[in-house]
Amino acid sequence: MxxxxxxxxxxxxxxxxxxxxxxxxxxxxxxxxxxxxxxxxxxxxxxxxxxxxxxxxxxxxxxxxxxxxxxxxxxxxxxxxxxxxxxxxxxxxxxxxxxxxxxxxxxxxxxxxxxxxxxxxxxxxxxxxxxxxxxxxxxxxxxxxxxxxxxxxxxxxxxxxxxxxxxxxxxTPGITWPKFEREIVGYNLALIGSINDDILPIEDLVFYFLKYLVRYYPKAILERYGIEPEEGEAALSIMDKIAVKRACIKKGGDVDYTRVSRLILDDFRSGRLGKISLEHPGKWSDEGDEDSAVE
Structure with missing residues (x-):
């Protein structure tokens, strides 16, 4: 995306x-x-x-x-x-x-x-x-x-x-630039709130973020939500478990993905998930490298 x-x-x-x-x-x-x-x-x-x-x-x-x-x-x-x-x-x-x-x-x-x-x-x-x-x-x-x-x-x-x-x-006013050359840049800026939240589906953004957490900060998921990611567990499964834990369920029993996504995003931005960095020094890439969860 x-x-x-x-x-x-x-x-x-x-x-x-x-x-x-x-x-x-x-x-x-x-x-x-x-x-x-x-x-x-x-x-x-x-x-x-x-x-x-x-x-x-x-x-x-x-x-x-x-x-x-x-x-x-x-x-x-x-x-x-x-x-x-x-x-x-x-x-x-x-x-x-x-x-x-x-x-x-x-x-x-x-x-x-x-x-x-x-x-x-x-x-x-x-x-x-x-x-x-x-x-x-x-x-x-x-x-x-x-x-x-x-x-x-x-x-x-x-x-x-x-x-x-x-x-x-x-x-000076805060300014971005006309074109993000790397997909990871757009995701990261969206996560920290530097671009308008209304321009992309929050569910997609948080799904990306959860994949990143599972890969680099699984302990944050355990400490914040009491859920320990299993080896190879999909981000969607973890999102469903968080939704149940935090009562983000619609009438009829379906997961309210918008609500649980907002909850997770707010936990990250406020620091309630702990100290988390979205990058570390190294080679930039959009696919499967040390800086990105996009695959």
Whole structure:
């Protein structure tokens, strides 16, 4: 199943972002720790190739600790400054200011050689919808400056936010990209809520997710639902058992697949299923590899 989501306002936001890029020294990209590859807009690498790059691994508390560590090490080797955060936690977010200062040292040195004493840094904050970008900015600034919401596309316009005499942030709307080249990307973004829930059947999405859980996190199913997947057991069978356990049954005894799918998806997004990552560093593929449950 091919999943795409690129509303018209995103094309306009992308054009505005490209116009503002020359004004910025640092690019701070907020990504979802549960799927770092899928939640990075691949167009940013080309657009911001000459900028200082910072990757903030948000929702770190929801992701697999070991996989997150490997991802941050991998991106660091590729020239990114990386930091894991929980955007809802101000103590966690305070470390970002120090990182921006550290990452900007080459810029300060370059300015000193030109006789420029100012240490003002302008940082553009980017992120696809629903990765917690606006929540991060609000926690960073210490007041509710950027609009937040649990639906993709809440922030619609660029806005400058002055943190102190040395740092200005440019908040930008969350944008995806026109075409997901890999099927796994669409599934992952749908699971974390970065694309509109209404564009695909929730039952198909959760069926995919359950296959992934059986393969990589069977213990999560046992601990949350009291169901231990049997060897080779189909995801549909497990979904039926969860439905019975959680009383997601229609009149007449049929399974209410929409209701049980919503329950499972909400358990994942809220962290009630435990720390789960949808990716780990390795070869991208859509069929039967270590990153995907699609077969």
């Amino acid at each position: 091919k999943i795409q989501w690129y509303p018209g306002h995103m094309a306009k936001a992308k054009r505005k972002m490209k116009e503002d890029l020359p004004l910025c020294d640092v690019i701070v990209e907020v990504i979802d720790s549960r799927c770092p590859n899928s939640s990075r807009n691949p167009e940013i690498d080309q657009l911001a190739k000459d900028k200082i790059r910072i990757l903030l691994f948000n929702k770190l508390d929801l992701a697999d600790d070991e996989r997150s560590k490997l991802f941050m090490e991998d991106f660091h080797r590729r020239g990114f400054f990386t930091l894991g955060i929980d955007a809802r936690n101000r103590a966690s977010v305070k470390r970002v200011s120090k990182l921006i200062q550290e990452a900007s040292q080459p810029l300060y040195e370059k300015n000193r050689k030109k006789g420029i004493s100012s240490q003002m840094v302008r940082a553009m904050v980017l992120g696809i919808p629903n990765v917690g970008k606006s929540t991060f900015i609000n926690a960073f600034v210490g007041r509710s400056t950027a609009k937040t919401g649990n639906k993709p596309g809440v922030t619609r316009g660029n806005q400058w936010i002055k943190l102190d005499k040395n740092v200005q942030l440019l908040d």
